[in-house]
Amino acid sequence: xxxxxxxxxxxxxxxxxxxLHAVVASRxxxxxxxxxxxxxxxxxxxxxxxxxxxxxxxxxxHGAVVDPLVFDILLTRRGCSDVIVERWTARCVPPxxxxxxxxxxxxxxxxxxxxxxxxxxxxRSIYTLxxxxxxxxxxxxxxxxxxxxxxxxxHKVLSFAAPFSRAQEAELKQYSFAPVETMxxxxxxxxxxxxxxxxxxxxxxxxxxxLIITDYVGSPAAxxxxxxxxxxxxxxxxxxxxQYPPRGIRTLAAPSFDRPHSWNSASMVHHHLxxxxxxxxxxxxxxxxxHLVPNQRSSMERKGSSGFGEFKxxxxxxxxxSPSPPTRVGNSQLSRLHSETSPVSIPLPATENNQMxxxxxxxxxxxxxxxxxxxxxxxxxxxxxxxxxxxISFRKPDGFSLGxxxxxxxxxxxxxxIKDGRDDSGRxxxxxxxxxxxxxxxxxxxxxxxxxxDDEDFSYPFAFDDVDTSDSQTRSLDGKEAxxxxxxxxSQEAAVGILVHMLKTAAPLRQDQSCSMQSLEPNGExxxxxxxxxxxxxxxxxxxxxxxxxxxxxxxxSGAKLQDSVKQRKESSEALS
Amino acid sequence: xxxxxxxxxxxxxxxxxxxxxxxxxxxxxxxxxALGLVRPKDVECELFDITYxxxxxxxxEKKIDEKINQFIGWVEKHPNRKSQVCxxxxxxxxxxxxxxxxxxxxxxxxxxxxNLHIISPKPHGKSHNxxxxxxxxxxxxxxxxxxxxxxxxxxxxxxFQIIKFVNEKKDHIPPLQNSEIVSYPYEISTPSSSDSSFxxxxxxxxxxxxxxxxxxxx
Numbered sequence: 192x193x194x195x196x197x198x199x200x201x202x203x204x205x206x207x208x209x210x211l212h213a214v215v216a217s218r219x220x221x222x223x224x225x226x227x228x229x230x231x232x233x234x235x236x237x238x239x240x241x242x243x244x245x246x247x248x249x250x251x252x253h254g255a256v257v258d259p260l261v262f263d264i265l266l267t268r269r270g271c272s273d274v275i276v277e278r279w280t281a282r283c284v285p286p287x288x289x290x291x292x293x294x295x296x297x298x299x300x301x302x303x304x305x306x307x308x309x310x311x312x313x314x315r316s317i318y319t320l321x322x323x324x325x326x327x328x329x330x331x332x333x334x335x336x337x338x339x340x341x342x343x344x345x346h347k348v349l350s351f352a353a354p355f356s357r358a359q360e361a362e363l364k365q366y367s368f369a370p371v372e373t374m375x376x377x378x379x380x381x382x383x384x385x386x387x388x389x390x391x392x393x394x395x396x397x398x399x400x401x402l403i404i405t406d407y408v409g410s411p412a413a414x415x416x417x418x419x420x421x422x423x424x425x426x427x428x429x430x431x432x433x434q435y436p437p438r439g440i441r442t443l444a445a446p447s448f449d450r451p452h453s454w455n456s457a458s459m460v461h462h463h464l465x466x467x468x469x470x471x472x473x474x475x476x477x478x479x480x481x482h483l484v485p486n487q488r489s490s491m492e493r494k495g496s497s498g499f500g501e502f503k504x505x506x507x508x509x510x511x512x513s514p515s516p517p518t519r520v521g522n523s524q525l526s527r528l529h530s531e532t533s534p535v536s537i538p539l540p541a542t543e544n545n546q547m548x549x550x551x552x553x554x555x556x557x558x559x560x561x562x563x564x565x566x567x568x569x570x571x572x573x574x575x576x577x578x579x580x581x582x583i584s585f586r587k588p589d590g591f592s593l594g595x596x597x598x599x600x601x602x603x604x605x606x607x608x609i610k611d612g613r614d615d616s617g618r619x620x621x622x623x624x625x626x627x628x629x630x631x632x633x634x635x636x637x638x639x640x641x642x643x644x645d646d647e648d649f650s651y652p653f654a655f656d657d658v659d660t661s662d663s664q665t666r667s668l669d670g671k672e673a674x675x676x677x678x679x680x681x682s683q684e685a686a687v688g689i690l691v692h693m694l695k696t697a698a699p700l701r702q703d704q705s706c707s708m709q710s711l712e713p714n715g716e717x718x719x720x721x722x723x724x725x726x727x728x729x730x731x732x733x734x735x736x737x738x739x740x741x742x743x744x745x746x747x748x749s750g751a752k753l754q755d756s757v758k759q760r761k762e763s764s765e766a767l768s
Numbered sequence: 769x770x771x772x773x774x775x776x777x778x779x780x781x782x783x784x785x786x787x788x789x790x791x792x793x794x795x796x797x798x799x800x801x802a803l804g805l806v807r808p809k810d811v812e813c814e815l816f817d818i819t820y821x822x823x824x825x826x827x828x829e830k831k832i833d834e835k836i837n838q839f840i841g842w843v844e845k846h847p848n849r850k851s852q853v854c855x856x857x858x859x860x861x862x863x864x865x866x867x868x869x870x871x872x873x874x875x876x877x878x879x880x881x882x883n884l885h886i887i888s889p890k891p892h893g894k895s896h897n898x899x900x901x902x903x904x905x906x907x908x909x910x911x912x913x914x915x916x917x918x919x920x921x922x923x924x925x926x927x928f929q930i931i932k933f934v935n936e937k938k939d940h941i942p943p944l945q946n947s948e949i950v951s952y953p954y955e956i957s958t959p960s961s962s963d964s965s966f967x968x969x970x971x972x973x974x975x976x977x978x979x980x981x982x983x984x985x986x
């Protein structure tokens with residue numbers, strides 16, 4: 192049979208262990224989860240008539256009974272140092288031997304029973320207080336919520352802890368339980384705790400911060416070889432470099448620029464129709480499409496062409512099969528401008544004049560207009576190469592003039608927003624497009640554009656060699672073109688240049704087109720497609736010829752009239768004389 | 769044996785809060801006096817940000833809920849009044865055999881008085897002016913929130929008061945006669961459903977008759 196002192200020692204030891212168990216179980220979420228996840232233990236700790244869940248033993252008090260047991264509850268935060276939010280201290284304070292106040296305890300079981308009863312009550316109080324302190328709320332949050340937080344609770348068990356500094360003491364409150372008298376001394380339990388935790392920025396932390404994918408392709412059919420630039424501002428300082436020979440769809444030479452999409456608000460800035468007019472050079476550059484549309488009309492008007500006024504009313508439409516963002520058809524142009532996906536670059540042969548193509552915002556308007564490139568680019572490349580006879584100026588990028596390049600880019604930008612039918616017999620637009628079909632475009636680049644345009648059922652003005660998408664009239668024109676192109680390319684280009692000039696000054700075309708646009712405007716995209724006629728070189732040449740004939744006829748008529756009038760005068764004078 | 773008495777701080781509560789407040793206080797007291805084998809269960813208040821502990825004993829919970837319902841019924845008949853709920857711990861002693869039967873004596877060794885001031889919720893002021901009505905509604909909402917926060921703070925103080933009393937007063941607690949019993953015998957007294965003043969006093973007189981002569985501490 193154990194002696195009373197041994198029993199007392201055991202009571203004290205078990206009490207300290209149980210206290211530590213209760214504190215840790217109410218403060219450390221990790222242990223709480225471990226206990227909950229583990230199998231239910233049939234044997235619970237029943238000491239002091241308090242059945243607690245069987246937690247992994249945090250630490251046992253191995254020291255002497257009179258050695259204090261200190262356990263700190265620490266608040267750990269990401270990026271910050273740990274903070275002690277609670278410090279529990281349990282110790283058995285031995286009586287002063289020489290003190291007369293130390294009572295004489297009878298060595299019977301009654302004292303032990305009273306000690307045990309008092310320890311039981313004390314443990315109940317500790318258990319209750321643990322739920323009233325502020326840290327318990329944090330413990331509940333960490334245990335109950337599955338969301339990750341930027342903080343955690345852990346504990347430290349010490350035999351000795353450095354006392355708090357004055358500043359720390361000032362921040363803490365203390366609560367001491369009434370001591371329990373034992374044979375070995377007074378069992379004292381106290382807690383120092385922070386009364387408020389509002390100073391700590393405790394919040395839910397996301398495992399990964401939200402990322403904005405700036406170069407999202409959005410299409411599994413996208414060309415895997417196509418590099419996507421990464422940063423928007425870089426585009427501002429990089430010139431557009433067109434490459435030849437064409438190698439499929441290429442991004443602009445700018446190594447990094449964003450792909451603003453229709454859902455990218457950054458791209459919207461450049462597409463606002465009411466944006467201020469850009470510099471004069473930018474008016475003709477497709478990069479400033481947002482500037483282009485309203486300004487182009489004025490510039491075209493000045494030159495006597497219909498300009499992009501019709502394009503303003505002809506929003507783009509993307510029917511790309513790839514899972515690009517949906518494009519709305521039949522709504523306002525602005526919405527359509529915004530609904531397009533990333534554009535396709537237009538590789539051009541690198542020339543000295545390409546410096547003039549510096550367009551910081553080139554990609555912006557196009558990217559919102561152009562659907563992602565389709566795999567047809569390679570296919571059409573092959574088909575294109577198989578019909579070299581029909582690809583005349585596409586293979587001759589040389590000899591471009593600056594104005595032609597500008598106008599070609601114009602044309603491209605304008606037509607990208609237009610859904611055009613396959614009516615290639617339409618009148619040549621007033622656009623100052625480069626006469627040569629290959630003007631400013633490499634074959635593959637044109638095809639890449641063609642792919643995009645094909646999705647829109649659009650016929651490029653000078654895509655006279657677009658066998659797949661052209662109709663019979665186009666084919667017949669192609670036949671004429673073949674015969675005509677038996678001559679030199681230079682003469683053809685010169686003729687086209689002249690035609691362009693004439694078209695710019697051809698007022699009736701613009702009126703007709705504007706009228707047609709006005710009548711078809713309510714119909715939206717369908718009217719736009721029909722109103723904008725695709726022009727081809729052959730049509731242009733034909734028209735040039737017709738104008739020449741008209742001119743000659745007029746001249747001849749006027750000359751004949753003059754002669755007649757002169758004759759009449761002579762006759763009359765003779766008659767009078 | 770001394771009868772220790774603890775008068776808890778008065779709480780101003782509205783009728784919907786009575787049940788939660790009484791449950792919190794009564795279970796906390798009983799947890800400290802249920803010295804038999806218990807498995808503690810954490811209970812989070814619905815109306816307050818307070819977690820209290822109760823013994824996982826079905827009979828105990830049932831008895832407490834019955835008394836609370838009784839008290840709420842009395843409050844409905846007697847609104848806007850101050851009242852008390854008393855929980856007393858006793859031990860049974862000396863079954864005196866009398867001519868009329870066995871008389872069971874109860875020796876109350878501890879009594880807790882839960883003081884409640886029941887108030888009716890303030891109705892929203894009627895106003896023909898829409899804006900004024902909205903403002904009045906907002907003010908009432910803020911008042912309600914502040915009152916609720918004050919009640920939560922007071923309830924915490926009451927729980928701290930219970931812990932302090934329980935720890936300071938231990939010597940009067942009688943030894944456990946039977947460890948199989950969860951708690952010491954107890955009794956929860958509420959104002960009688962009959963006429964308040966007379967019924968209340970009758971309960972006090974009854975208790976006095978049942979309580980034996982107070983003796984010195986053993």
